[in-house]
Amino acid sequence: MARASAGRSTLSRQLQLLDAFSIDSPFLSLSELSRRSGLPVGTTHALLADLEEQRLVERGADRTYRLGIRLWELACRTPGALGLREIAMPHLQEVHGSIGQHVQLGILSGGDVLFLERLSSRDAVVNATIIGGRLPLHASAAGLVLMADADAATRDEVLAGPLRSLTDATIADAAELRRVLHRVRTQRFAVADGYIHPSARGIAVPVTGAAGETVASVGAVVPNDDAPWIPLVDSLQSAAEHISAALRAAALPQAHPEASPGGRYRALVSSSDESMQYLAGPANRRQPHSPAGATPR
Amino acid sequence: MARASAGRSTLSRQLQLLDAFSIDSPFLSLSELSRRSGLPVGTTHALLADLEEQRLVERGADRTYRLGIRLWELACRTPGALGLREIAMPHLQEVHGSIGQHVQLGILSGGDVLFLERLSSRDAVVNATIIGGRLPLHASAAGLVLMADADAATRDEVLAGPLRSLTDATIADAAELRRVLHRVRTQRFAVADGYIHPSARGIAVPVTGAAGETVASVGAVVPNDDAPWIPLVDSLQSAAEHISAALRAAALPQAHPEASPGGRYRALVSSSDESMQYLAGPANRRQPHSPAGATPR
Incomplete structure (x- = not known):
């Protein structure tokens, strides 16, 4: 499968470029990206053009590159990261508020x-x-x-x-x-x-x-x-017990008497009870969110 | 440049698969991914193998796929999303605490x-x-x-x-x-x-x-x-003024008298003053964080 293997190597090189950005270097020039990734400047440039077209990187007014908002939008749909964080947040806030x-x-x-x-x-x-x-x-x-x-x-x-x-x-x-x-x-x-x-x-x-x-x-x-x-x-x-209970409730089928409102949204979203009912309910069919992937430029 | 154009089309098809996940469908099977993306099952399977190898998707115990933690880790280095959110957070918390x-x-x-x-x-x-x-x-x-x-x-x-x-x-x-x-x-x-x-x-x-x-x-x-x-x-x-002032301070050169501590970290991180000094200071050279991209399995 030539196409899949070409794709594999391209994706892994594109990820080398994305991985070059770090907390202490969120803005990088073409030459810095080439140096950090070990890829030739020409290859780096071509890969970046593709990444920029797909909005995985953005270019600032000063011509430096940064990781793009689209990555963050995709990240908001990761149950293992943002889902867990959303469910834990009110309980973290309570401890933070007290200490x-x-x-x-x-x-x-x-x-x-x-x-x-x-x-x-x-x-x-x-x-x-x-x-x-x-x-x-x-x-x-x-x-x-x-x-x-x-x-x-x-x-x-x-x-x-x-x-x-x-x-x-x-x-x-x-x-x-x-x-x-x-x-x-x-x-x-x-x-x-x-x-x-x-x-x-x-x-x-x-x-x-x-x-x-x-x-x-x-x-x-x-x-x-x-x-x-x-x-x-x-x-x-006490916070951990509340979070653990909320994780158990989020995994219950919607018909279960102890299930909290929100249906499948509960894997990723924690909002007020009324909001969860709204998001999961009939109103959701005319919901104002853009559907998955509909991220107009 | 055949290679770059093959890469472009592969990346855009891989993103079609990532975009198939949404807030109300964070877990998808192979056949659901094929149906939602409009890609044949065989192609979907090959693209997913590559995405899974790169940890952009993960497979659960029930064989369904979900977006991977690596996407979220990359997202944590997006100045336009998480950087802004980090700087705003203490001020959002203050308003939230009061209302x-x-x-x-x-x-x-x-x-x-x-x-x-x-x-x-x-x-x-x-x-x-x-x-x-x-x-x-x-x-x-x-x-x-x-x-x-x-x-x-x-x-x-x-x-x-x-x-x-x-x-x-x-x-x-x-x-x-x-x-x-x-x-x-x-x-x-x-x-x-x-x-x-x-x-x-x-x-x-x-x-x-x-x-x-x-x-x-x-x-x-x-x-x-x-x-x-x-x-x-x-x-x-009042919260917006504080956030705006923090954004201005984050953009100041480190030598500026009104610059807040933290150097380049300030574009992405907002922590206590002592932590920002630690992150930006000499201690940072033996800092316990893994470097960019060092995400061992």
Whole structure:
């Protein structure tokens, strides 16, 4: 199948270009894109023309390229990322409102924690988490929670090291990490004092999916001081229970007595009860949203 | 350039498959994808294999496909979507905290309002907005604000109709729409009573970018009742001023005395001051994030 294999190689080279953009370099010129991707300038230019035509990249007034809004629109239909984030959001907001520090939602992805959401305030403590960013499993409270409940292969791979130290407090010893994971699995929470930065304490608890499996962690980053942190574990566990219940309700068939309103929308959208009924109901047939893919220029 | 043109057609067909997923159909089988995209089952299968290998789609335990987390990770590096949303978020949260109803952030995109964020609460009024969803310009407060400041071509295209009515209150007459836009441009806010649903009132104000141009709107959806809405316009305008100031600060060179900390991260990330210094500072060189594109399986 020549066509499919040509397509495969083109798509993977186009993704090399998209991957060249990062949080600290969101704007790139043609020559920077060529250098970062390792592709010749001419090839880069041709691939970019195609990506720009499809609105996966956009060109600014200064001729630099950036990732396009269309990617973000597609991302809004990913149940594993934005769906989970939408369902968790009201509960994250409640914890954030009561503590004023960072509150975050992470999932296990490719041997890291990938953060789907993080609420902050300007005067909150130092925190390395960014939305769409990753942290190592062994060096973060969210990571310990996800690793404690992960399959044996994922755990063994991390335990085989290297266990990179970010501060003197990071767990860098496999035997100690194994003990800590056992404790986390039993206690259902993790506390990481200064693992990433001496002045920050991470606390995280697991969120379970429809089948009771751990699907995410909810955590907070607070100052690494003498303040009692047990009340914070309690409010994170309460938020996690609410999120887990909402995930179970979202997976129920619409006819089930405990199903929340919204039908299939519930996999991606969390709005007020009246809005969910509107979105799922007969009004939806004359709904003002453009249908999938109808993204006029 | 045969290769580039083969790539173009492959990419556009792959996007046909990605576009088949929508908010009300986030999970699709092979045959549904073939039917929705109009592509033969064999072609659909080959394109999906490539998309799955690149983690742009994922396959669930029930064999259905869904859009993949990798799309969402790329989306987190779009300055025009997530960057703007990150900068606006603390100010949206403040308004949401004080009114408890829907608060939302929208941009002009392809002749619609595209919503980047929406905060809700369970008992809030009915609202058709979903994150990543669109509303017609003429039928929403956010749309009126964006249309009032849009270029003449965009305005004329909408004014040329058709102006679809969603309720009896939707503006369906071009002359009336022109008068309303003039008023919105002068007053710097729009109020839409029952345009989309009889029980909902939309209110929106403009957000300006570094050059003073309108880049987004901040709005609220509240019950369409006798409660005075002027105080809400005031708090939305205050939030919009803060967001506009933050956008200006994010565009300043790092050496500028009024530049906020964070360097190039500021285009995409809004965290606490200490976190922004950490992300941009020397500590960043041993930063725990995976580099761009390093998304191990």
